[in-house]
Amino acid sequence: MILPRRKGPAKLRLDYELMESLIDDGAKVLDLGCGDGQLLADLIGYKGCEGRGIEIDEAAVLECVKRGVAVYHGDMLEGMECYRDGHFDVVILSQTLQQTMDPPRVIREMLRVGRRAIISFPNFGHWAVRFQLLWTGRMPRSYALPYHWYNTPNVHLCTVKDFEEFCEREKLRIVEEIFLTARYRPITGFLANWRAGLAIFQIQRAT
Amino acid sequence: MSIDDVIPIADGSRFGGADSVGLAQTQFITFAEPPGEMVLECGQKLGPVTLAYETYGTLAPRRDNAVLVLHALSGDAHVAGYHSPGDRKPGWWDLFIGPGKAIDTTKYFVVCSNIIGGCKGSTGPSSVNAATGRPYGMAFPMVTISDMVRAQAVLADRLGIARWLSMTGGSMGGFQVLEWVVRYPERVASAMPIATTARLSAQGIAFDEVGRQAIMADPNWRGGDYYGREAPRAGLAIARMIGHITYLSDEQMHTKFGRRLQDRDRFGYDFKTEFEVESYLRYQGDSFVRRFDANSYLYITKSMDYFDLAAGRGSLVEVFQRVRAEFLVLSISSDWLFPTYQSKEIVRALKANGIPTTFLELQSPYGHDAFFLPNPQMSATIAGFLENVLRRVRASGGAEVPSS
Numbered sequence: 001m002i003l004p005r006r007k008g009p010a011k012l013r014l015d016y017e018l019m020e021s022l023i024d025d026g027a028k029v030l031d032l033g034c035g036d037g038q039l040l041a042d043l044i045g046y047k048g049c050e051g052r053g054i055e056i057d058e059a060a061v062l063e064c065v066k067r068g069v070a071v072y073h074g075d076m077l078e079g080m081e082c083y084r085d086g087h088f089d090v091v092i093l094s095q096t097l098q099q100t101m102d103p104p105r106v107i108r109e110m111l112r113v114g115r116r117a118i119i120s121f122p123n124f125g126h127w128a129v130r131f132q133l134l135w136t137g138r139m140p141r142s143y144a145l146p147y148h149w150y151n152t153p154n155v156h157l158c159t160v161k162d163f164e165e166f167c168e169r170e171k172l173r174i175v176e177e178i179f180l181t182a183r184y185r186p187i188t189g190f191l192a193n194w195r196a197g198l199a200i201f202q203i204q205r206a207t
Numbered sequence: 208m209s210i211d212d213v214i215p216i217a218d219g220s221r222f223g224g225a226d227s228v229g230l231a232q233t234q235f236i237t238f239a240e241p242p243g244e245m246v247l248e249c250g251q252k253l254g255p256v257t258l259a260y261e262t263y264g265t266l267a268p269r270r271d272n273a274v275l276v277l278h279a280l281s282g283d284a285h286v287a288g289y290h291s292p293g294d295r296k297p298g299w300w301d302l303f304i305g306p307g308k309a310i311d312t313t314k315y316f317v318v319c320s321n322i323i324g325g326c327k328g329s330t331g332p333s334s335v336n337a338a339t340g341r342p343y344g345m346a347f348p349m350v351t352i353s354d355m356v357r358a359q360a361v362l363a364d365r366l367g368i369a370r371w372l373s374m375t376g377g378s379m380g381g382f383q384v385l386e387w388v389v390r391y392p393e394r395v396a397s398a399m400p401i402a403t404t405a406r407l408s409a410q411g412i413a414f415d416e417v418g419r420q421a422i423m424a425d426p427n428w429r430g431g432d433y434y435g436r437e438a439p440r441a442g443l444a445i446a447r448m449i450g451h452i453t454y455l456s457d458e459q460m461h462t463k464f465g466r467r468l469q470d471r472d473r474f475g476y477d478f479k480t481e482f483e484v485e486s487y488l489r490y491q492g493d494s495f496v497r498r499f500d501a502n503s504y505l506y507i508t509k510s511m512d513y514f515d516l517a518a519g520r521g522s523l524v525e526v527f528q529r530v531r532a533e534f535l536v537l538s539i540s541s542d543w544l545f546p547t548y549q550s551k552e553i554v555r556a557l558k559a560n561g562i563p564t565t566f567l568e569l570q571s572p573y574g575h576d577a578f579f580l581p582n583p584q585m586s587a588t589i590a591g592f593l594e595n596v597l598r599r600v601r602a603s604g605g606a607e608v609p610s611s
Contacts, residue, residue, distance in 0.1 A: 052563070058567065058568075058584065062567075062587055065567075065587075065592050066587070066591035066594075066595075067595075068599070069565075070563040071566075072554065072558070072564070072565070073566050073568055078551075082554075082555035082559045084559060
C-alpha cells in the first residue's frame with residue numbers, strides 16, 4: 001500500500017506510523033496498553049484525535065500524564081467496561097494481543113466500545129521462527145519475540161493464518177492487512193505467513 | 208486528618224528555603240450576616256459565617272491559574288509554609304506545594320480553604336453564637352459537604368476566581384472536590400481527587416460512629432456544653448486513636464512497630480502501655496486533643512457520613528453529566544479506608560460520560576495517609592497533569608466564565 005506521509009517528526013517505529021495512517025483526523029481513539037502514550041500524543045497533536053489510553057505499568061502512566069494523555073491505570077478489560085457501545089471510532093491493540101489472557105474476549109470488547117479495531121502482533125508463522133524450532137529444537141527467539149520460554153509474557157501467540165481463521169470464525173471483517181518484516185520493513189501480502197515478522201490487521205464486525 | 212506525627216517527614220523545605228513558600232498567614236472572610244443567613248442543606252440557617260483560608264503565589268492577570276486545595280477531617284487552611292520563623296513544622300501539605308514542587312507556586316495561585324463546622328478559624332460548634340453570646344455547642348446546625356463547598360464558593364467570588372484551573376484534596380478533601388465539580392461544573396477546569404470516594408462506605412460510617420460514641424461517652428462531654436470547662440479529652444483521644452488505625456496499614460504497622468515493647472524488655476502483666484504501637488496511638492490521641500475540638504469532630508465526621516454524591520441526583524453516571532472538568536483520580540494501593548475500588552467507581556462514571564480522566568493507583572505500603580508522605584511518582588503526576596491543563600486552558604482562551 002502507499003503510505004500517506006505523516007505530519008510531525010519522523011517516527012522510530014514504522015508500525016506506529018502505519019497504524020496512524022489508518023486513523024482518520026479527529027477520530028476518537030482508545031489505545032490498549034498505550035505504554036508511554038507516544039502514539040496517542042501524536043494522534044492528538046498531529047491529527048486532532050481524541051485519545052484515551054489504558055496501561056498497566058505505573059511508570060508508563062506517569063509518562064502519559066506528562067504528555068497530556070488521559071490514561072487508565074489497570075487491566076484493559078476492566079478499563080474498557082465502562083465505555084458505552086461504539087464510543088470510539090478506533091480501538092488499538094499494539095503487539096499486546098499475544099499477552100492477553102483471553103484474546104477473544106478482548107477483541108469482542110474492543111469491537112463493542114469501538115467501531116473498528118487495529119490489532120498488531122508478532123507472526124509466529126515467520127520463517128525464522130519455524131526454522132529455529134525445526135533445526136535447533138528450542139523455543140524460537142527473535143527481534144519480535146525476545147523472551148525465553150520461562151519468562152515470556154506471550155501466552156497466546158498466533159500466526160497470520162491463525163488470525164485470519166479466527167476472524168472468519170468470529171464473523172469479523174478484515175478491512176486491511178499490513179505486513180512488515182521482523183525489522184519493520186513493509187512487504188506485500190505474498191506468502192505473508194512466511195515472510196511477515198509483524199502483522200497489522202484492521203477489523204470490524206461483519207454485520 | 209494529618210500524618211504529621213506518623214512518620215518523620217523527610218522535609219527538605221526549611222523555612223525560607225528555595226522550595227518553601229516561606230511565611231504564610233491565615234486570612235478570613237465573613238459573610239451571611241443576618242438577616243441574610245446561609246440556609247444549610249438540613250434546612251437550618253447559619254450566619255454570620257467566617258471562613259479561614261490561605262493563599263500562596265500570584266493570581267495571573269487573566270485569573271486562570273488558581274488551584275484550590277481542600278483538606279481532610281482534621282486539617283486546616285495552613286497547607287504550606289510557616290506562620291512564624293520559629294515554627295517547628297510547615298503546613299500540612301508543604302511537601303507538594305511551593306516553588307518547583309508538584310503544585311508550583313511560581314506558576315499557580317494556590318488557595319487552601321478551611322471548612323465550616325471545623326475549629327480552625329471558621330465558624331463551627333466552638334464559635335460564639337451571636338444570638339446567645341455563648342459557644343454553639345450542640346446548638347450548631349448540622350453542616351454537610353455541600354454546605355462547606357457553598358461557603359467556599361463565596362470565598363472564590365471574593366477572591367475574584369470565576370473558574371478554578373484545578374482543585375485537589377485527599378480523603379474528605381476529595382469529597383469537597385467532587386461536590387465542587389458537580390455543583391459548579393462551569394467553575395472547575397480540572398480536578399484531582401485523591402484517596403477518596405463518591406459515597407462513604409458502611410465501614411467508614413462505622414469507624415466514625417465508634418469515634419463519636421467515644422466522645423459522647425466521656426462524662427466531660429456534657430451534651431457538648433463543655434466550653435470553659437474540662438474538655439472530653441479522653442473521648443476525643445480514643446476517637447483519634449481509632450481514626451489513626453484506619454489511616455495506616457497492617458504492613459506499615461508491622462514494619463514500624465511489630466510486637467516491640469516500649470521502654471521495657473519483658474511483659475509487665477498489667478494494663479500499662481507496653482507495646483510500641485500502644486504508646487504511639489496514645490501519643491497521637493493526646494497530641495490531637497490539644498489542637499482539635501471534640502464537637503467539631505462530631506460534626507465533621509457526621510458530614511462525611513452523609514456524603515453521597517449521587518444522593519438526590521440519580522446514578523453516579525448521571526451525576527457527572529454536566530461536568531466539564533478533566534480528571535486525575537489517584538488511589539493508594541494499601542488504603543483500606545478508601546480502597547482503590549471506590550476510586551474506580553468514580554472513574555467508571557466519569558468515563559461513561561466521556562470525561563477525560565486519568566486514573567492511577569499509587570503503589571505504597573503506607574495506607575490511607577500515604578498521600579501526606581513524600582512520593583515522587585505522585586508529585587510528578589500532579590505536576591504533569593497541571594501543566595497540561597494550564598496549557599490547554601490557555602490555548603482555549605483562559606478563564607471563560609465572567610466573574611460572578
